[in-house]
Amino acid sequence: MSTISMNSLKSSLLKLECHFTWTLLKQDVDLGHLEETVDDQIEFFIESNITNYNLLAYVCHLKGSNEEALRNLQKAEAAAQKNHPDEIDWRILVTWGNYAWIYYHMKRYEEAQTYINKVENSCKKLSNTDQWKIQLPEIYAEQGWALLKFGRKYYERAKDCFETALKNEPNNPRFNAGYAIVMYRLEDFSLRQCEEIIPSLELLKRAVELNPKSTFIMALLALKLQDVKQADEGERYIEEAMQITPDLPYVQRYAAKFYRRKGEVDKAVEILKKALAVTPKSAFLHHQLALCYKGKLYQLKNTTRYPPQEQVEEVIRLAIFHLKTAIAQKAKFFTAHIELANMYAEGKRYEEAEETFQKAFQINILFDNDKQEYYYRYGNFQRFHMKSESEAIRYYLEGLKIDKESYGRIACRNALKKLLEKRIQRGLEDAADFGTLGLVHKLSGEKHKAIECYEKAIALCPNNEEYLSALCELRLSISS
Structure with missing residues (x-):
């Protein structure tokens, strides 16, 4: 081709509006794990197959298999023809965009141009103008689903996509x-308290009203109700979801989580084993x-003196086995790494x-609150297993220094205060x-308490420049 x-x-x-743009x-996902997840969803959520085949095609391309990518696009096309023959002009736009990009990467430029032309002609037909980049709610939603699958870094963008799609089709x-799921996930990482308004609760209720057969959403609603201390109502939704789709692993996983959090660990284990038989x-x-076996370990330790x-x-062995399996499937699974480290310590x-x-901290997609949790859990490891209070203090402090409020930061702050106050009470x-x-105290915004502590530190070590400087800065900030 000419330049x-x-x-x-x-x-x-x-x-083009497609996965390639x-x-x-x-680098933000574990491609093997994502491929496995999308494969499972193709099997269990047939109504989403166009979306899932498109995403799978993109994942295959990222893994270097363009031929396999084309086969998945053919499946997306077939699903659109079969399920939406009257809406093919717009249902297929993302698929055609992906075709164009894959042919381009394969250096099959004429075929790439053919698919660009198909998109252009469809857009002209749909919009009655020459503008060929059409803004369709379905395309925003498909982008939202793709962003959701690519992980937490993309959740805010996914939220924006679903909001845009809903402006045109609110029902x-x-x-x-999609909107309810992304809000639920975002809340999982925020510091929302139960008494606050929780947007995802109403959004999940609305999603269930609009589609009473969506047992997956029903299960998420049950967990959210459990979060806000409405567990009885939550359990009704879980039971209903389990009745409608007793063998759907995507419902079983959340039902198990519900019962584990309720304290019915054996029931949770039974449900999870059933789900694993389907999606091993x-x-x-x-x-x-693994979390169930961890729960059993603490039950054993707390209810029996010896x-x-x-x-x-045995419970430590089982927890370690399942955590190692989880990490083998999903190499960037931060929480599983942290739990595995703790289980090794218990053993x-x-x-x-x-x-x-160390492996947990080297994962390249960690957020501030992940790092804060790491510092808290690693600090505990140093304190309770390695018996090093000084190392524990060092790591708790690292977590506190990250200026973003989270459960991990609060835990670091509380652990530090207790540990330091204990050391001081011992008369050291x-x-x-x-x-x-x-x-x-300074990092927690408690200036007067901070001044008090620095004054005591200076009384014991009068020429310490760090303490003198901090004290001076704090006094000035109060007087100004």
């Missing part, structure tokens, strides 16, 4: 479901099973615990402890 026509082709490709980066069940590679299910050692070892396998903590009279406690 001019090649530039023209690239310019047209960049105008939505900035979905391979569309699938758009409402699910990282989510293996992680949930729990039988063989029982303790007194300290070298493996240390190694796993260490200037460093007063200085660190002063810093904790």
Whole structure:
């Protein structure tokens, strides 16, 4: 192709609305795990197959298999022809855009141009204008689903996509479901308290009203009701969902989570084993099973003064097995890494615990609250297993220094205060402890308490420049 026509082709490709123009980066996901997840969803959520085959085609391309990508696009096309023959002009636009990009990457430029032309002609027909980049709610929703699957970094963008789609079709069940799911996920990472208004609760209720057969949404609603201390109502939804689709692993996983949190661990284990028989590679299910065994371990330790050692070892072994399996399926599974490190520590396998903590921190998609949780859990490991209070203080402090309020940061703050106050009560009279406690109060916005601690630190270590400087800064901030 000439340089001019090649530039023209690239310019047209960049105008297409499809997975290749939505900035979905391979380094942000575990591609093997995503492929496995989408494969499962194709089997269990047939109504979403066009969306899922399109996404799977893009994942295959990212994995370097363009031929496999084309086969998935053919399946997306067939699903559109079969289920929406009267709406084919707009149902297929994303698929055609993906075709154009894959042919371009395969250096089959004429075929790429053919699909660009198909998109252009469809858009002209749909909009009665020459504008060929059409804004359809279905396309915004498909982008929203793709962003949702690419993980937490993309949730805010997914939320915007579903909101845009809903402006045009406020009663569309699938758009409402997508919006409710993304809000539910975003709330999972926020510091919302139960008494506050929780947007996803009403959104999940609305999504269930619009599609009473969506047992997956029903199960999420049950968990949200449990969060806000309405567990009885939540359990009614769980039971109804389990009756409608007793063998759907996507309902079983959340039902198990519901019963585990309720304290019915054996029931949760039973449900998870049933789900695993259907989707044996699910990282989510293996992680949930491990949490059940962790719960059993703490039950044994808290209810029996001298729990039988063989029982303790067995639940630790099972938890470790399922956590290792989850990580093998999903290499960037941060929470599973942290839980595995803790289980190694419980089993007194300290070298493996240390190694796993380090691997957890090296995951490239960690958010601030992940890092804060890491510092808290690693601080606990240093304090309770390695018996090093000074190392524990160091790591709790690292978590507190990250200026974003989260459960991890609150845990670091509380652990630091308790540990330092205990050390001071023991009569150690260490200037460093007063200085660190002063810093904790300062970072927590408790200026008067911070001043008090720094004054005590300076009384024990009069020429310490760090304490003098901090004290001076705090006094000035109060007087100004």
